[in-house]
Amino acid sequence: MQSQNLLYEGKGKRLYKIDNTDTLLSVFKDDLTAFNAQKKSSEKGKGSLNCQISSQIFKILESKNIKTHFIQTLNDNTMLCKKVQIIPIEVVVRNIATGSLIKRLGIAESLIIKDTPLRQPLVEFYYKDDALGDPIITDSHCLMMNLITSEEIKILKTIALQVNEILQEYFDRAGLNLIDFKLEFGRDKDNTIILADEISPDSCRLWDKVTHKKMDKDIFRQNLGSVTSAYKEVLERLNNL
Numbered sequence: 001m002q003s004q005n006l007l008y009e010g011k012g013k014r015l016y017k018i019d020n021t022d023t024l025l026s027v028f029k030d031d032l033t034a035f036n037a038q039k040k041s042s043e044k045g046k047g048s049l050n051c052q053i054s055s056q057i058f059k060i061l062e063s064k065n066i067k068t069h070f071i072q073t074l075n076d077n078t079m080l081c082k083k084v085q086i087i088p089i090e091v092v093v094r095n096i097a098t099g100s101l102i103k104r105l106g107i108a109e110s111l112i113i114k115d116t117p118l119r120q121p122l123v124e125f126y127y128k129d130d131a132l133g134d135p136i137i138t139d140s141h142c143l144m145m146n147l148i149t150s151e152e153i154k155i156l157k158t159i160a161l162q163v164n165e166i167l168q169e170y171f172d173r174a175g176l177n178l179i180d181f182k183l184e185f186g187r188d189k190d191n192t193i194i195l196a197d198e199i200s201p202d203s204c205r206l207w208d209k210v211t212h213k214k215m216d217k218d219i220f221r222q223n224l225g226s227v228t229s230a231y232k233e234v235l236e237r238l239n240n241l
C-alpha cells in the first residue's frame with residue numbers, strides 16, 4: 001500500500017484512496033483500543049479476523065437489501081469499499097441492557113433477553129468526537145448541530161432496526177446472542193445514506209447463547225483473555241452456517 005495514498009488512519013483501520021475512482025481500500029489493523037484509547041494493545045491476526053467477519057456480515061445485509069459501502073474482500077485484512085462521507089453519529093442498538101447503558105441509568109445487568117428491562121430494541125445516537133469522548137446525543141442535538149435532517153434521523157433508526165433483526169437471526173443460527181452493536185453511516189457520491197465502517201466483534205457484543213460467554217471486545221476491555229481466539233471461533237461458526 002502506498003503511504004502517499006493514505007486518506008485516514010483510525011483506531012481500527014487505515015483507509016487508502018484509489019486515484020480516479022469512487023472507491024477506497026480499508027485495511028484492518030491488529031491494534032486494540034478501549035475507553036477512548038486510554039487502554040491499548042495489539043493481537044496478531046485480529047485485523048484479518050475482523051475484516052473477514054465484517055465482510056460476511058456486509059454480504060448478508062446486502063442480500064437483504066441493506067445498502068452498504070462493501071464491494072469485495074481483496075485479501076485477509078483488506079476490503080474494497082465505496083468512498084463515503086461519514087456522518088459523525090455512532091448509532092447504537094441494544095437488545096439487552098449492559099455496558100454504558102446500565103452505568104448511565106443505574107440498572108442491573110441482564111444475562112438473557114427475557115430478563116432485560118428493554119421492552120423493545122433501543123436505538124441511541126452518540127456524537128462521534130474522540131476529544132469529547134463520543135457523548136450521547138438526542139435527535140434535537142443532531143438537528144441543532146446540522147449533522148442530519150429529521151427525515152435522515154428516521155432513515156438511520158429504520159435501517160438500524162432492520163440490521164438488528166437480520167443480524168439477531170444470523171448470529172442466533174451461529175449460537176450467539178447479539179446483545180448490542182454500533183453502526184456508522186456515510187453519504188455516497190449520489191448523497192444516498194449507506195452503512196459504512198465495520199461490523200465485527202470490536203463493534204458488537206456477542207454472547208454464547210448457552211454459556212453466555214463473551215465473544216467480543218469486552219474480553220479486552222475487562223481483561224478476560226485473548227480476543228483473537230474468541231473472534232476466530234465467531235468466524236468459524238459463521239463460516240459453518
Ligand code: TMP
Pocket residue numbers: 092098099100101134180181182202203204205
Ligand atoms: P457501550 O455499552 O459501551 O455504549 O457500547 C455499546 C455498543 O457499541 C457495544 O456493542 C460496543 C460498541 N461500541 C463501539 O463500537 N465503539 C465504541 O467506541 C463504543 C463506546 C462502543
Ligand code: ASP
Pocket residue numbers: 011033034035036037038202217221
Ligand atoms: N472504540 C473505542 C476506543 O477505542 C472505545 C471502545 O470500543 O470501548 O477507544
